[in-house]
Amino acid sequence: MSAPRQLPPRVGVWLIGARGSVATTVVAGCAALTAGLRPPTGLVTETPTFARSGLPALSSLVFGGHDTLDCPLPKRAEQLAAGGVLPPGLPAAVEAELAAAEREIRPGGPLPGDTRDEEELIAAFATDLRDFVRRLGLDRAVVVNVASTEPAPTGAALPASSLYAAAALRAGCPYVNFTPSTGLHHPGLAGLAASSGLPYGGRDGKTGQTLLRSVLGPMFAQRALDVRAWSGTNLLGGGDGAALADPAAAAAKNAGKERVLADTLGTVPEGQVHIDDVPALGDWKTAWDHVAFDGFLGTRMVLQTIWQGCDSALAAPLVLDLARLLARAHELGLSGPRPELAFFFKDPVGDAPASLAEQYAELERFARRLSEEDGR
Amino acid sequence: MSAPRQLPPRVGVWLIGARGSVATTVVAGCAALTAGLRPPTGLVTETPTFARSGLPALSSLVFGGHDTLDCPLPKRAEQLAAGGVLPPGLPAAVEAELAAAEREIRPGGPLPGDTRDEEELIAAFATDLRDFVRRLGLDRAVVVNVASTEPAPTGAALPASSLYAAAALRAGCPYVNFTPSTGLHHPGLAGLAASSGLPYGGRDGKTGQTLLRSVLGPMFAQRALDVRAWSGTNLLGGGDGAALADPAAAAAKNAGKERVLADTLGTVPEGQVHIDDVPALGDWKTAWDHVAFDGFLGTRMVLQTIWQGCDSALAAPLVLDLARLLARAHELGLSGPRPELAFFFKDPVGDAPASLAEQYAELERFARRLSEEDGR
Amino acid sequence: MSAPRQLPPRVGVWLIGARGSVATTVVAGCAALTAGLRPPTGLVTETPTFARSGLPALSSLVFGGHDTLDCPLPKRAEQLAAGGVLPPGLPAAVEAELAAAEREIRPGGPLPGDTRDEEELIAAFATDLRDFVRRLGLDRAVVVNVASTEPAPTGAALPASSLYAAAALRAGCPYVNFTPSTGLHHPGLAGLAASSGLPYGGRDGKTGQTLLRSVLGPMFAQRALDVRAWSGTNLLGGGDGAALADPAAAAAKNAGKERVLADTLGTVPEGQVHIDDVPALGDWKTAWDHVAFDGFLGTRMVLQTIWQGCDSALAAPLVLDLARLLARAHELGLSGPRPELAFFFKDPVGDAPASLAEQYAELERFARRLSEEDGR
Amino acid sequence: MSAPRQLPPRVGVWLIGARGSVATTVVAGCAALTAGLRPPTGLVTETPTFARSGLPALSSLVFGGHDTLDCPLPKRAEQLAAGGVLPPGLPAAVEAELAAAEREIRPGGPLPGDTRDEEELIAAFATDLRDFVRRLGLDRAVVVNVASTEPAPTGAALPASSLYAAAALRAGCPYVNFTPSTGLHHPGLAGLAASSGLPYGGRDGKTGQTLLRSVLGPMFAQRALDVRAWSGTNLLGGGDGAALADPAAAAAKNAGKERVLADTLGTVPEGQVHIDDVPALGDWKTAWDHVAFDGFLGTRMVLQTIWQGCDSALAAPLVLDLARLLARAHELGLSGPRPELAFFFKDPVGDAPASLAEQYAELERFARRLSEEDGR
The missing domain is CATH 3.40.50.720 (NAD(P)-binding Rossmann-like Domain)
Incomplete structure (x- = not known):
């Protein structure tokens, strides 16, 4: 059998x-x-x-x-x-x-x-x-x-x-x-x-801006560069954009984004994160990040990233x-x-x-x- | 004593x-x-x-x-x-x-x-x-x-x-x-x-564009995202800009930049790298990178980075x-x-x-x- | 009748x-x-x-x-x-x-x-x-x-x-x-x-980068700002990308782009224009422009534009x-x-x-x- | 005499x-x-x-x-x-x-x-x-x-x-x-x-973002392109950044920015404007604009501008x-x-x-x- x-x-x-x-x-x-x-x-x-x-x-x-x-x-x-x-x-x-x-x-x-x-x-x-x-x-x-x-x-x-x-x-x-x-x-x-x-x-x-931050944050820390300000704006349509236009909902999301910076940089830089509801973008999102950092002898430098992706x-x-x-x-x-x-x-x-x-x-x-x- | x-x-x-x-x-x-x-x-x-x-x-x-x-x-x-x-x-x-x-x-x-x-x-x-x-x-x-x-x-x-x-x-x-x-x-x-x-x-x-590539390349690979094309332009003045305007000198530098992508992505994406001599920038350099990648089900997405730093x-x-x-x-x-x-x-x-x-x-x-x- | x-x-x-x-x-x-x-x-x-x-x-x-x-x-x-x-x-x-x-x-x-x-x-x-x-x-x-x-x-x-x-x-x-x-x-x-x-x-x-230049050039001229360098890179796939990857074909196109700057600024700034064939972009094109200009007392400033459009x-x-x-x-x-x-x-x-x-x-x-x- | x-x-x-x-x-x-x-x-x-x-x-x-x-x-x-x-x-x-x-x-x-x-x-x-x-x-x-x-x-x-x-x-x-x-x-x-x-x-x-908008808005209108959303973020330090971090003060400034769009486009597109106080930038400001527009047959396209200038x-x-x-x-x-x-x-x-x-x-x-x- x-x-x-x-x-x-x-x-x-x-x-x-x-x-x-x-x-x-x-x-x-x-x-x-x-x-x-x-x-x-x-x-x-x-x-x-x-x-x-x-x-x-x-x-x-x-x-x-x-x-x-x-x-x-x-x-x-x-x-x-x-x-x-x-x-x-x-x-x-x-x-x-x-x-x-x-x-x-x-x-x-x-x-x-x-x-x-x-x-x-x-x-x-x-x-x-x-x-x-x-x-x-x-x-x-x-x-x-x-x-x-x-x-x-x-x-x-x-x-x-x-x-x-x-x-x-x-x-x-x-x-x-x-x-x-x-x-x-x-x-x-x-x-x-x-x-x-x-x-x-x-x-x-972690699908976009925070994904990037989790690789860029360590890079700055490892190179001993002094991140002074990390600012970001997210544009997104779809249901998520509308939901996050509510400041209370956005607060939860932004807390996660900032935690990544604090944990990888060892400090909390200046800067805010905005989440805008832009229905015209549909299910697509754009995230712009602006990182102002100091290099050797305090020289001011900037990194900017633009992430354009489909959230789903x-x-x-x-x-x-x-x-x-x-x-x-x-x-x-x-x-x-x-x-x-x-x-x-x-x-x-x-x-x-x-x-x-x-x-x-x-x-x-x-x-x-x-x-x-x-x-x- | x-x-x-x-x-x-x-x-x-x-x-x-x-x-x-x-x-x-x-x-x-x-x-x-x-x-x-x-x-x-x-x-x-x-x-x-x-x-x-x-x-x-x-x-x-x-x-x-x-x-x-x-x-x-x-x-x-x-x-x-x-x-x-x-x-x-x-x-x-x-x-x-x-x-x-x-x-x-x-x-x-x-x-x-x-x-x-x-x-x-x-x-x-x-x-x-x-x-x-x-x-x-x-x-x-x-x-x-x-x-x-x-x-x-x-x-x-x-x-x-x-x-x-x-x-x-x-x-x-x-x-x-x-x-x-x-x-x-x-x-x-x-x-x-x-x-x-x-x-x-x-x-x-590794001071700018390639530094970024060495953290972004692994990110794409680890997330199983399919990088289709990675294009870049560097603007720099100073002596380095003039030296690298010579295609033969630029070739050596670009080889290094491409090696990082090949090694981290496991493949060589489309795309070129330009190095332009722009004396007006003095000792400052700007590097723009444009990464076209496919996500789930072939959805096309883009990451762009702009690095503005002082080379010295x-x-x-x-x-x-x-x-x-x-x-x-x-x-x-x-x-x-x-x-x-x-x-x-x-x-x-x-x-x-x-x-x-x-x-x-x-x-x-x-x-x-x-x-x-x-x-x- | x-x-x-x-x-x-x-x-x-x-x-x-x-x-x-x-x-x-x-x-x-x-x-x-x-x-x-x-x-x-x-x-x-x-x-x-x-x-x-x-x-x-x-x-x-x-x-x-x-x-x-x-x-x-x-x-x-x-x-x-x-x-x-x-x-x-x-x-x-x-x-x-x-x-x-x-x-x-x-x-x-x-x-x-x-x-x-x-x-x-x-x-x-x-x-x-x-x-x-x-x-x-x-x-x-x-x-x-x-x-x-x-x-x-x-x-x-x-x-x-x-x-x-x-x-x-x-x-x-x-x-x-x-x-x-x-x-x-x-x-x-x-x-x-x-x-x-x-x-x-x-x-x-005039469908993209040059269209932009024909409105931005006059703006700089009218404001008496001193454009030092205007650099650009175009990424495009499709047939046009392949055709323009031929330097001889690109030369004709670039001449048009530079003419607009010369005519609106009254001077020819530093900077090159690149046209890259990136088949992965299909019929889409991306144009990045970097304008280094001097303001009052020689203060250095920068405008960058990124145009993402469908050529056809x-x-x-x-x-x-x-x-x-x-x-x-x-x-x-x-x-x-x-x-x-x-x-x-x-x-x-x-x-x-x-x-x-x-x-x-x-x-x-x-x-x-x-x-x-x-x-x- | x-x-x-x-x-x-x-x-x-x-x-x-x-x-x-x-x-x-x-x-x-x-x-x-x-x-x-x-x-x-x-x-x-x-x-x-x-x-x-x-x-x-x-x-x-x-x-x-x-x-x-x-x-x-x-x-x-x-x-x-x-x-x-x-x-x-x-x-x-x-x-x-x-x-x-x-x-x-x-x-x-x-x-x-x-x-x-x-x-x-x-x-x-x-x-x-x-x-x-x-x-x-x-x-x-x-x-x-x-x-x-x-x-x-x-x-x-x-x-x-x-x-x-x-x-x-x-x-x-x-x-x-x-x-x-x-x-x-x-x-x-x-x-x-x-x-x-x-x-x-x-x-x-009109010194930066709005200056740009006053030339780009007419361009879109003249070309009959349909601007769906115009979003912007301003980062500035100095006294102006601090003053405009007050939402009441920012409201006055933003009204001016939006008026320019409404007047040149003949319509009010979606999108917000943010003004962030970033003391690390000192007297410098950065303005990012993201314009989502429809072209022929509704094709979605994007223009982004980044203006980095010294306010004073x-x-x-x-x-x-x-x-x-x-x-x-x-x-x-x-x-x-x-x-x-x-x-x-x-x-x-x-x-x-x-x-x-x-x-x-x-x-x-x-x-x-x-x-x-x-x-x-």
């Missing part, structure tokens, strides 16, 4: 904000890569470094999520293609996969008029998650928050992002917060996170990377904050270096560890 | 191109720092990492060199102050030190009409060097080439920079080539370098760093190519990484090694 | 390089505007200034031309849409008009192995033109050169662009050269142009503008060089101002004149 | 904020030009256009003013030279002229604790002005406000800038407001201005220009708002065009008028 054929593990990726630009790009992009329509540009976990880390294959990922909006994923994808975010023709080519993910999207909350209390909302979200895993026969699911940035919370109440995070823990799912929202960073969730035995990542994906295209591959890495960490029984993922975040968890190069070295070590643990 | 008081070691720094902008800034700056007039901004070897490495103190450095020009150092310093390269008032404050260095400058060569052959020139330069060390009672001297970039040599004859390099070896002096000129990189000097038992550094100091102020502290590090290496008996100094060069020697972060890690290890060897 | 219904005049636009990016965008764009699919952005002649100038309606334009390539216009349009030059979906929406224009494209020349002499080629091209006008019952046709830039001619022989220009004159067609090629600017054609009684425009459309989308509306203006001028019997069109050219004909503002004032006067002459 | 020798007219320039950076640069610069130490770069009224306009010679200008600070002009000039705003050595070379102006500076107000009411302050300031003219035997004096920008006034009370403006009118002096402060633009001064019979200029000198060096020559022009207008009996000076202002008075080119044409006409009126 032959042994039963071992099915490859199937891993769920549960997206908070499942009908947003980032989530749509994640689902469409994963399908395009699986079908061989596009090379895996931007996907860190498809580089040779991770070849033996035992990560779940892209073809094994199954998508679902929560959202409070109605526009179905296939239509959202068409909108993104019209705006140049997705290649023309791609939405049609992966329509089946978009439709499949669309069927696994459940209503988020709380919506206006919602009378459920925090506990009821968490319970409902956790039920959705467990149902997703059970119904589709998944080995596990990772929850990733890619919803619009919410204002910094003012009272003790849990903001929506934290309700979803609590639901993830309750349903036994590793959690990543790709946005500057509170998520798991709420004092009310600290105990739950510690006792959950689940691995979780940092906060606020920058974020989506990192979301896939994080989901795969946390799924594998969960499979191996790793738990708690994962500072090894600092490479991806403005605001890493645990004790992590601030320079991108050191963060990458940590990630490489993690890739090896994931590989070795496989052989235990 | 008391032991004789041990004099602190005195170390010579012999500058090829001793009356140029970089050399003048080196001498004036070292004096300003020693006198406490300025903080040691830009000087890597004054950071805590090197506190216990046993490097010679700045106050122990003694300057001399070769040059084919006549303008005395104190006057040259006044010119640099008028152009904003040196702080106003500094030349007057350090006039004694400038005059002292001026007295140790010997005629370089070969000048037009010079009938000496290679051997005679090398011998003459080596005699100048030995005389400098003996007369001033120096423990050792390091030779640093900061002369204008020379055209790439076409035949078997040794270019001037290689004659000076040969003289350094013959006089028993560690050697650094801060320019793209040939220097020690001539096949005719390979045997001499190997048998000299002397330590030597790389070629072509960028180079001078690194010259001091290199002289101190090689002097200490020599004191400890280290010999041969020093890949640990790759942090400073476009074109390092030996087996060195191309990413600035890894180069800095190597340098940190070297700092510790210099310290430990002291206790042998 | 009723009077016969007057048919609106139909005007031919004969494009040299009829299957290139610019020509394809001209044909597809005109159809899209006529059909009301897009607003007339970028079309100067659709602004109120020209409302009463009696210009031929966009819907009355009929396209044809010469080309040496084979790729049919509908397919070329699909390629441009894939590269983001045309909006997705547009090629399909205007397929009939693209196919109609494709039917009117005749083989250009001389092709390799072509044994026809200059006279035979001119005669053949002129025959194609007369046939186009007669067969389609056109009132007149304007010839516009939008072919790839050719190297500057070295001998007395007429380059291809001049053969086409001669054919236009022989066939009685107004002529515009939107490229830096020689076209009508050949001494051998001066007599023909003078005796033809036809109106003709300048050379080399910048050129195409101007081609339509020029065709309409010259058709109307022809209708009114105006002849010879038209300096009133200097607004559109790097290298205007006749006695024209260099500042864009003055050129625009001339164009406004021309718009009124075209209107008034109607009532003669 | 010979006729008495006619003394050349002597004209007073009374600076509100007489010890600030701009005022110091005005006084030192005028002396440097008069002495032939520097060419008149940046001085519009020294171009040939104004050669016959009968303007008072630079050597005939006599300086005085009000200020609430104590630092004497010669010392202030030394500070500016240390910061690179004035050439090294200039303060010493013109020390006599600086000291002469210093003697004519009177205490401004109201200072904290000042119990004088509005009428008393105006009367005191007017007395200072009349005393200046009488004591020095001046033909006339022009008052120019170059004090730090004050917050927009909230009530009916006259802000300090308006008290000075009222004093100018009362003392019979033409008035210019080079700052965004209220000055003469207060409803309470409208009647006085109208009845004074004095000529006066606009508000808020940009403002000072224009202050001299305005003083000379208004002095001459006063001499000729011209009165009321002078829209001919719109070339100099973000916020011109009277009915003036918004495009710099048209403003310059108006100024040229004014130059001729000043000349012709001389011959009446």
Whole structure:
């Protein structure tokens, strides 16, 4: 009698904000890569470094999520293609996969008029998650928050992002917060996170200006150049631009940007960061940075950088990377904050270096560890 | 009977191109720092990492060199102050030190009409060097080439920079080539370098565009972003601008810039590098870089950088760093190519990484090694 | 008995390089505007200034031309849409008009192995033109050169662009050269142009860097600021990038750029202009300009500009503008060089101002004149 | 008996904020030009256009003013030279002229604790002005406000800038407001201005970002390009940076910047303007502008500009220009708002065009008028 054929593990990726630009790009992009329509540009976990880390294959990922909006994923994808975010023709080519993910999207909350209390909302979200895993026969699911940035919370109440995070823990799912929202960073969730035995990542994906700062900051420090002022302006349209035009929401994001400078330079230079909502830019963003620094004998010099990128295209591959890495960490029984993922975040968890190069070295070590643990 | 008081070691720094902008800034700056007039901004070897490495103190450095020009150092310093390269008032404050260095400058060569052959020139330069060390009672001297970039040599004859390099070896002096000129990189000097038992550094100091490329290249590679084209234009005045307007001289410099991209990206992207002589800029340079890269699903994005710096102020502290590090290496008996100094060069020697972060890690290890060897 | 219904005049636009990016965008764009699919952005002649100038309606334009390539216009349009030059979906929406224009494209020349002499080629091209006008019952046709830039001619022989220009004159067609090629600017054609009684425009459309220079140059002059150096780099892919990577072709283009500075500043500043072929940019171009200027008391200041545009989308509306203006001028019997069109050219004909503002004032006067002459 | 020798007219320039950076640069610069130490770069009224306009010679200008600070002009000039705003050595070379102006500076107000009411302050300031003219035997004096920008006034009370403006009118002096402060633009001064019979200029000198906008805005409009968003960030140190970090003060300045766009584009594009106080920049400012525009068929394109200038060096020559022009207008009996000076202002008075080119044409006409009126 032959042994039963071992099915490859199937891993769920549960997206908070499942009908947003980032989530749509994640689902469409994963399908395009699986079908061989596009090379895996931007996907860190498809580089040779991770070849033996035992990560779940892209073809094994199954998508679902929560959202409070109605526009179905296939239509959202068409909108993104019209705006140049997705290649023309791609939405049609992966329509089946978009439709499949669309069927696994459940209503988020709380919506206006919602009378459920925090506990009821968490319970409902956790039920959705467990149902997703059970119904589709998944080995596990990772929850990733890619919803619009919410204002910094003012009272003790849990903001929506934290309700979803609590639901993830309750349903036994590793959690990543790709946005500057509170998520798991709420004092009310600290105990739950510690006792959950689940691995979780940092906060606020590093996709543009802060990515640059995390390599340029160390350069100035290593060369003993004296950064006097670091000023920046971000122009972005899309939902993120509108959300961050709210000063309270921008405050959370800017805190992350400044932390990188303080940590890499060892000092806080002068200068502000602006985030402007410019709807005409659509899903594209432009970040200008102006660094005034002193060199030898106090000579004044300037570095300026201009970064023009598509936010969703920058974020989506990192979301896939994080989901795969946390799924594998969960499979191996790793738990708690994962500072090894600092490479991806403005605001890493645990004790992590601030320079991108050191963060990458940590990630490489993690890739090896994931590989070795496989052989235990 | 008391032991004789041990004099602190005195170390010579012999500058090829001793009356140029970089050399003048080196001498004036070292004096300003020693006198406490300025903080040691830009000087890597004054950071805590090197506190216990046993490097010679700045106050122990003694300057001399070769040059084919006549303008005395104190006057040259006044010119640099008028152009904003040196702080106003500094030349007057350090006039004694400038005059002292001026007295140790010997005629370089070969000048037009010079009938000496290679051997005679090398011998003459080596005699100048030995005389400098003996007369001033120096423990050792390091030779640093900061002369204008020379055209790439076409035949078997040794270019001037290689004659000076040969003289350094013959006089028993560690050697650094801060320019793209040939220097020690001539096949005719390979045997001499190997048998000299002397330590030597790389070629072509990394002070602007290439410095940036050595941190940005790894960033793109680590994020699996596909760099399609990397184009650059450098505007610079001063002697360097004029020298590099010669395509043959620029070729050597550009080769270094492209090597950094190839080594960090693992591929050679499209794009050219231009070096324009713009006398109106004086000693200032502007470097614009335009990086066209593809992200997830082939989305086209762009990073641009603009670096505006003062060439002499960028180079001078690194010259001091290199002289101190090689002097200490020599004191400890280290010999041969020093890949640990790759942090400073476009074109390092030996087996060195191309990413600035890894180069800095190597340098940190070297700092510790210099310290430990002291206790042998 | 009723009077016969007057048919609106139909005007031919004969494009040299009829299957290139610019020509394809001209044909597809005109159809899209006529059909009301897009607003007339970028079309100067659709602004109120020209409302009463009696210009031929966009819907009355009929396209044809010469080309040496084979790729049919509908397919070329699909390629441009894939590269983001045309909006997705547009090629399909205007397929009939693209196919109609494709039917009117005749083989250009001389092709390799072509044994026809200059006279035979001119005669053949002129025959194609007369046939186009007669067969389609056109009132007149304007010839516009939008072919790839050719190297500057070295001998007395007429380059291809001049053969086409001669054919236009022989066939009685107004002529515009939107490229830096020689076209009508050949001494051998001066007599023909003078005796033809036809109106003709300048050379080399002003679509990016030079457009900017024609407004920034006067600003510096009017403010009495002393421009010391004006340096520029252009990155462009597509056919134009490859053609201009040839130094001989670039020389013609750069001459136009420098002429604008000399004419508006009253002096020739330091600085070079580079044109780099960067295929990865496709039909997009980036132009960086660095202007070093002195202000009061010699204070050094800098202006930098970065222009990122789509070459075909910048050129195409101007081609339509020029065709309409010259058709109307022809209708009114105006002849010879038209300096009133200097607004559109790097290298205007006749006695024209260099500042864009003055050129625009001339164009406004021309718009009124075209209107008034109607009532003669 | 010979006729008495006619003394050349002597004209007073009374600076509100007489010890600030701009005022110091005005006084030192005028002396440097008069002495032939520097060419008149940046001085519009020294171009040939104004050669016959009968303007008072630079050597005939006599300086005085009000200020609430104590630092004497010669010392202030030394500070500016240390910061690179004035050439090294200039303060010493013109020390006599600086000291002469210093003697004519009177205490401004109201200072904290000042119990004088509005009428008393105006009367005191007017007395200072009349005393200046009488004591020095001046033909006339022009008052120019170059004090730090004050917050927009909230009530009916006259802000300090308006008290000075009222004093100018009362003392019979033409008035210019080079700052965004209220000055003469207060409803309470409208009647006085109208009845004074004095000529006066606009508000808020156009020295950088807005200067650029006044030439780039018309370019987009003339080319029928659709500007979707125009965003800008200004970094500036010095007193102006600190003053404008106050949102109320910045509001006045930004209003002027946006007006230029609205007037030249005929529409108000998306986008914000930020003014950041960056003390590390000293008297230097950097302005970045990002213009997102649509071309033909909606193709998205971008223009970015970076302006790096020295604020005082940009403002000072224009202050001299305005003083000379208004002095001459006063001499000729011209009165009321002078829209001919719109070339100099973000916020011109009277009915003036918004495009710099048209403003310059108006100024040229004014130059001729000043000349012709001389011959009446």
